[in-house]
Each structure stands twice: as structure tokens, then as C-alpha cells.
Amino acid sequence: MLKSGDVPELNKTDLLDFYRQMKLIREFERESERQYTRGNIKGFLHVYNGEEAIAVGSINTLRPDDYVVTHYRDHGQALARGITSSEVMAELMGKATGCSQGKGGSMHLFSSELNFMGGYAIVGGQLTIAAGIGMAIQYRGADQVVLCFFGDGAVNEGEFHEAMNLAAIWKLPVIFFCEHNLYGMGASSKETLVMWDSLHKMADAYGMANYEVDGNDVLAVRGLMRKVNAEVRSGKGPAFIVARTYRLRGHSVADPANYRPETEVEYWTTQDPIPRFQDWLTDEGIATVEDFEEIDAAVNDEVVLAAEFAESSPWPEPAALYHGVYADRPAEGIPT
Amino acid sequence: MPVITYRDAVSTALREALDEDERIFLMGEDIGPYGGAFAVTKGFWEQYGSRRIKDSPLAESVIVGAGVGAAMAGLRPVVELMTINFSLLAMDQIVNHAAKIRYMSGGQFTIPLIIRTVTGAGASVGATHSQSFEGWYASVPGLTVVTPSTPKDVLGLFRTCRDLNDPVLFVEHILLYSTRGETPAPANFRIPIGQAEVRRTGKDITLCGYSRMALVAEQAAAILADEGIAADVIDLRCLRPLDMETVVNSVKKTHRAVMVEETTRLGGFAGELVSQIQEAAFDYLDAPIARVAGEEVPIPYSFPLEQLAIPDARRVAAAARKILNRPA
Ligand SMILES: Cc1ncc(C[n+]2csc(CCOP(=O)(O)OP(=O)(O)O)c2C)c(N)n1
Ligand SMILES: [Mg+2]
Numbered sequence: 234m235l236k237s238g239d240v241p242e243l244n245k246t247d248l249l250d251f252y253r254q255m256k257l258i259r260e261f262e263r264e265s266e267r268q269y270t271r272g273n274i275k276g277f278l279h280v281y282n283g284e285e286a287i288a289v290g291s292i293n294t295l296r297p298d299d300y301v302v303t304h305y306r307d308h309g310q311a312l313a314r315g316i317t318s319s320e321v322m323a324e325l326m327g328k329a330t331g332c333s334q335g336k337g338g339s340m341h342l343f344s345s346e347l348n349f350m351g352g353y354a355i356v357g358g359q360l361t362i363a364a365g366i367g368m369a370i371q372y373r374g375a376d377q378v379v380l381c382f383f384g385d386g387a388v389n390e391g392e393f394h395e396a397m398n399l400a401a402i403w404k405l406p407v408i409f410f411c412e413h414n415l416y417g418m419g420a421s422s423k424e425t426l427v428m429w430d431s432l433h434k435m436a437d438a439y440g441m442a443n444y445e446v447d448g449n450d451v452l453a454v455r456g457l458m459r460k461v462n463a464e465v466r467s468g469k470g471p472a473f474i475v476a477r478t479y480r481l482r483g484h485s486v487a488d489p490a491n492y493r494p495e496t497e498v499e500y501w502t503t504q505d506p507i508p509r510f511q512d513w514l515t516d517e518g519i520a521t522v523e524d525f526e527e528i529d530a531a532v533n534d535e536v537v538l539a540a541e542f543a544e545s546s547p548w549p550e551p552a553a554l555y556h557g558v559y560a561d562r563p564a565e566g567i568p569t
Numbered sequence: 570m571p572v573i574t575y576r577d578a579v580s581t582a583l584r585e586a587l588d589e590d591e592r593i594f595l596m597g598e599d600i601g602p603y604g605g606a607f608a609v610t611k612g613f614w615e616q617y618g619s620r621r622i623k624d625s626p627l628a629e630s631v632i633v634g635a636g637v638g639a640a641m642a643g644l645r646p647v648v649e650l651m652t653i654n655f656s657l658l659a660m661d662q663i664v665n666h667a668a669k670i671r672y673m674s675g676g677q678f679t680i681p682l683i684i685r686t687v688t689g690a691g692a693s694v695g696a697t698h699s700q701s702f703e704g705w706y707a708s709v710p711g712l713t714v715v716t717p718s719t720p721k722d723v724l725g726l727f728r729t730c731r732d733l734n735d736p737v738l739f740v741e742h743i744l745l746y747s748t749r750g751e752t753p754a755p756a757n758f759r760i761p762i763g764q765a766e767v768r769r770t771g772k773d774i775t776l777c778g779y780s781r782m783a784l785v786a787e788q789a790a791a792i793l794a795d796e797g798i799a800a801d802v803i804d805l806r807c808l809r810p811l812d813m814e815t816v817v818n819s820v821k822k823t824h825r826a827v828m829v830e831e832t833t834r835l836g837g838f839a840g841e842l843v844s845q846i847q848e849a850a851f852d853y854l855d856a857p858i859a860r861v862a863g864e865e866v867p868i869p870y871s872f873p874l875e876q877l878a879i880p881d882a883r884r885v886a887a888a889a890r891k892i893l894n895r896p897a
Binding site for chain 2: 332337345351358362369372402556557564565
């Protein structure tokens with residue numbers, strides 16, 4: 234890992250804020266699983282435990298006018314981008330106050346205000362959309378970037394290839410960011426993805442800059458993203474980042490994940506990004522137990538409040554069923 | 570009124586769009602130096618350059634997906650899928666993304682995207698290249714599906730679609746590009762979406778179709794006229810939104826109707842029309858509503874077989890006589 238001297242631009246407040254953000258995601262997911270068991274959250278719930286360093290390390294390097302596009306495992310990125318925990322929790326519960334007004338659910342979080350262009354639940358679907366956002370940036374001659382997240386499973390989809398090739402041939406300002414957690418649902422990538430152990434090299438086929446990073450090391454992710462960000466912003470074309478990480482929970486809360494070897498789970502538990510960062514902060518003499526306790530308490534309060542807000546929020550009005558299908562006209566079939 | 574071809578109408582509509590709105594760009598396979606598979610964009614690339622005319626890789630999903638992304642980020646792309654047969658490779662982007670992002674985001678993002686494509690059989694290009702899927706797409710809330718049959722409708726409808734803020738599937742017919750028709754001269758001539766056109770009036774029977782089948786219905790009406798049968802001919806022009814009012818009003822007047830479409834009968838769009846007519850005008854009907862549709866086969870290559878597989882005026886006229894109890 235880095236030494237604190239390697240990141241002189243970060244002071245204690247910044248570093249502790251990274252800790253806070255990761256902890257917020259972890260606690261948010263703990264609460265969302267609890268609310269799922271209580272029946273307040275329905276359908277699919279894909280939690281982000283173990284991958285927090287990726288969202289926090291990367292999204293914090295973006296400008297407010299940059300764009301984020303992601304997949305259905307999107308709570309972490311949404312929170313790191315600044316959608317409030319209350320709005321995300323309300324969305325998970327399908328409430329009118331949710332960040333997608335309860336119309337999207339856990340897998341489809343959006344915020345136009347934050348250029349959070351959505352969570353997408355058709356594996357691979359968002360990659361082509363990210364390429365199009367990159368086209369819009371290029372068309373205007375602007376210097377924003379698009380950060381597009383997806384999993385190792387998505388690399389198998391044709392849309393990955395179509396998007397990578399288009400972005401490369403037209404030098405679009407897109408950072409394709411693969412959260413390589415070794416599984417796509419229950420399928421081990423070792424069995425499904427021929428390049429699983431050197432996934433970043435797939436971008437060689439598109440002549441695209443590519444990097445591998447320890448996805449459980451928030452400062453490593455941040456460091457790499459700062460560099461890649463600057464390059465992509467300067468018009469050098471897209472880049473492919475593969476962050477090696479691990480899903481500490483099942484694919485969704487319905488999945489006990491007992492297809493995974495115990496030793497593998499044990500190993501990755503030792504790589505949990507949050508204790509790792511805590512140890513680093515402690516070893517470097519940056520933070521004390523009291524600092525962590527203070528943050529943990531604040532995070533806990535925030536999550537409790539988010540759940541209370543969501544639970545007490547109203548359902549969407551029945552009439553909302555028909556709202557938002559079209560911009561220009563009412564939906565078909567509205568009862569008269 | 571000037572007479573132009575259907576192809577010219579599409580080209581003119583696209584040129585106007587490019588000239589009048591800087592947010593509009595075109596993207597598609599071979600729309601650049603090649604000039605488009607149906608020569609619609611001939612000369613565009615030379616005139617507008619590669620920033621506005623994007624000759625894309627052979628990759629339907631990213632053509633539509635990138636159009637969606639660019640639209641979300643504030644542009645107004647007009648993308649081309651060479652034919653509707655290839656739209657199957659982009660169906661995820663059309664159905665799961667373009668049509669749903671506005672709704673799923675609680676109305677935060679709009680998708681002002683036009684997807685131009687080409688439908689239809691009869692060009693002797695075999696089973697994989699002769700299909701008519703526009704009816705499928707019409708079943709998707711969030712989409713607008715437009716099916717012009719004449720140069721006038723192409724111009725009038727495209728101008729309207731250009732200003733919409735929702736994704737549009739603009740479906741041209743492969744056999745119509747060289748057909749000619751009068752187009753009103755005023756540059757602001759527009760046709761609202763969701764407005765069928767009564768192309769001919771008659772009191773005895775309603776013939777209703779869309780895209781090339783509206784023209785076939787019109788030909789059938791001419792045959793019937795010689796036999797003393799006066800038909801209302803309706804061109805739907807748009808499948809979603811769907812103007813049932815015009816159809817139902819006609820049926821209330823004629824009490825008999827034939828629905829004509831190019832795709833297969835089972836699961837076809839005509840079944841929906843029949844259903845809506847009987848819901849709205851059951852008491853007015855003097856006979857079962859007839860359907861003339863494609864045969865339940867992949868479209869064969871061999872010319873005489875292909876002609877058997879798709880409706881023609883003769884068969885539409887026969888269906889009309891049958892429900893009118895007239896001898897052939
Ligand atoms: C096109 C498509 N096929 C299948 C699925 C079902 N599915 C949902 S998530 C998933 C696994 C994706 O794995 P990965 O991309 O690695 O993301 P992770 O869940 O590991 O974050 C599958 C198969 C889907 N949603 N979309
Ligand atoms: Mg995975």
C-alpha cells in the first residue's frame with residue numbers, strides 16, 4: 234500500500250471522508266438487507282459489500298459535470314456520487330420520495346441533477362449508452378468524461394464488444410470500469426471467461442489503454458483513476474480499468490452463495506477494503522479509534538434516519554402509474 | 570404541389586433536420602460515403618462531414634444504445650438500422666432502454682431519439698430480410714411507431730417526430746422508395762402523430778391498413794368501385810399512438826371492415842384492430858371483421874411463392890366481397 238507521504242494532496246479530513254463513505258455504503262447495505270427481511274424492500278436486492286473501495290475511490294475523482302453510468306449493483310455508486318441515503322433507501326422501498334420516484338427500484342437508481350445516468354439491469358446494456366454519452370461530450374467539444382461500471386459477467390455480452398470498439402475507433406471519453414468480483418451470479422468467471430485472470434488485456438484487442446488495480450484498496454483505485462481520468466479527459470480516447478475485488482455476500486440477498494470454496498471466502502474476507510483502510514490509517518498514524526467511533530456513530534445515525542424517512546414516506550399516488558411514459562403525451566389507456 | 574419520390578422525401582426531411590437543428594446528427598451503417606443502403610443519405614457525408622454523418626461500425630446494439638446515451642446527454646440523434654430485420658440485434662436497446670429510461674427514472678431523463686428503419690416483404694431478399702416487426706414494437710409503452718406510406722406522410726410525419734422528446738421508430742417500406750407522390754410545398758407542413766388518414770371515402774365497407782398495405786387497400790378499393798362497391802380506405806400512418814377514432818367512426822358508417830397487414834395473422838397487429846373495433850362498435854357490425862394478412866410461413870425467396878405469402882389487392886377485394894355477400 235501507499236505511504237501517507239505518497240498522497241500529499243489528501244489531508245486527514247479527506248482520508249477520513251473516504252472511510253466515512255465506504256462505511257456508509259456498508260451500513261446502508263446492512264440496513265437494506267434488514268429492510269428486505271422485514272418485507273419493506275421487494276424483488277431483487279444486490280448489495281455492494283466488499284466492493285466499496287471501487288465506488289469511493291473512483292467516483293470521488295470525478296467533476297460534478299462528469300457522468301456516471303452503472304449496473305444493477307448500484308447502491309454504492311449512487312451514494313458515492315452523492316444521492317442521499319434517504320433517497321436511495323426510499324427508492325428501494327418503492328416510495329414517491331425515492332431518487333427515481335419509486336419507479337425504478339434498487340436496480341434503476343437515477344439522478345439527472347448529479348449526472349448519475351442510471352443503474353441498468355440488463356447485463357451489458359449500459360455500455361453502449363455510455364458510449365453515446367461520450368459521443369455527446371465529443372460532439373460538443375466538451376472535456377467531461379463518462380465513468381461506466383459493469384461486472385466481469387458483462388464482458389461476455391456482445392454489447393461489451395460493440396461499445397468498446399466504437400469508443401476506441403472514435404476516441405470517446407469513456408472509462409470502462411469492470412468490477413471483477415470473480416462471479417456472475419453463481420458462475421465462476423474462471424469457468425466462463427477465458428481471460429478472467431488478465432481481463433484488462435482484452436482491451437488490447439481494441440487498442441485501448443488498460444489497467445488492473447487492487448479494487449479493495451481505495452487509495453490505489455483513486456490514484457489510478459486520477460491518472461486515467463486526466464488522460465481520457467485530454468482526448469486520448471477511452472480506457473479500460475479492471476479492479477480485482479470480491480462480492481462478500483451472495484449475488485442477491487436471495488443467494489446463500491454456497492457454491493464458493495470456503496478458503497476463497499476466507500481469503501477475501503481478510504481483504505475487506507474497510508478494515509484494510511482502517512489499518513492503514515492507524516498504521517500511518519492518521520486516525521485513532523476515537524475517530525472511527527465518531528464516524529461510525531454518525532453513519533449509523535444517518536442510515537437509521539434514511540430507513541425512517543423511507544418507511545414513513547408516502548407511496549406514489551396511483552395516478553403516477555401513468556406519469557412519465559412519454560414526455561410529449563399522456564400514456565395510452567389512462568382510465569377516463 | 571411538387572411530385573417527389575418517397576426516397577427524396579426521406580432525404581429532404583433529414584437534410585432539413587440537419588440544417589435546422591445543430592443537436593441532430595445521423596448515425597448508421599453505410600450512411601457515409603456509400604450513401605445509405607437505400608441511397609437515402611447520398612451526398613450527405615460529403616456535405617455535412619463526419620461529425621454530423623457518423624458512419625458506424627456494423628453493430629446495431631451500439632447504434633441504438635449510443636443514440637440513447639447521446640439523447641440522454643442532450644443531443645437529438647437520428648440513427649438508422651439498415652432494415653427492421655437487423656433491429657433484433659438492437660431490440661434490447663430499443664425495448665429495455667430507449668422505451669423505459671424516462672419512466673424508470675421518474676421522468677428525469679428524456680430520450681429524443683429517432684430510429685429510422687426499413688420494413689417489408691416483396692423485394693425477393695429471402696426470409697431473413699423480408700419481415701415486418703413494426704407491430705411488435707407497437708406493443709411497447711414508451712415507444713412511438715410511425716409507418717408512412719407516401720412521400721407526403723414521410724415529410725409531414727418526420728417533421729413532427731423531429732420535435733418529439735420521446736423515442737420514435739420511423740418505419741419506411743422497402744418497396745416504396747421509388748414511388749412518387751405530391752407533397753405540399755410549405756416547409757412547415759406537418760402531420761400530427763396518431764392521426765390516421767381517410768384516403769378514400771365510401772359507404773359500403775372500411776378497408777384499413779398501414780405502410781404499403783394502405784396502398785394495397787386503396788388498389789382494392791379501386792377494384793371494388795368498378796363493381797359498384799364504395800369503400801372507405803384508412804391509412805393508420807402511426808401504430809402507437811393509434812388513431813382508433815377514425816377507424817371506429819368509419820366502421821359505424823359502413824358496418825363492415827377488412828384489416829390488411831403484411832405480417833403474419835397470428836399475433837399480428839390486425840388482431841388488435843379487430844378487437845378494438847368490436848369493443849367500440851359491436852352493435853354497428855353487420856358481419857365479422859375480416860383480416861387479410863401474411864401467410865404463416867417464413868417469406869420464401871422464389872418470386873411466385875413470395876407473392877403468395879403477402880397480401881395483394883385481389884385478395885383484399887375478395888375478402889371484402891365475402892363479408893358483403895357479393896359473388897366474385
Ligand atoms: C442480459 C442479461 N442476462 C442475464 C441476466 C441475469 N443476471 C443478472 S446479474 C447476472 C450476473 C452478472 O454478473 P456481473 O456482470 O459479473 O456483475 P456482478 O453481479 O458480479 O456485480 C446475471 C446473469 C440479466 N440481468 N441480463
Ligand atoms: Mg461479477
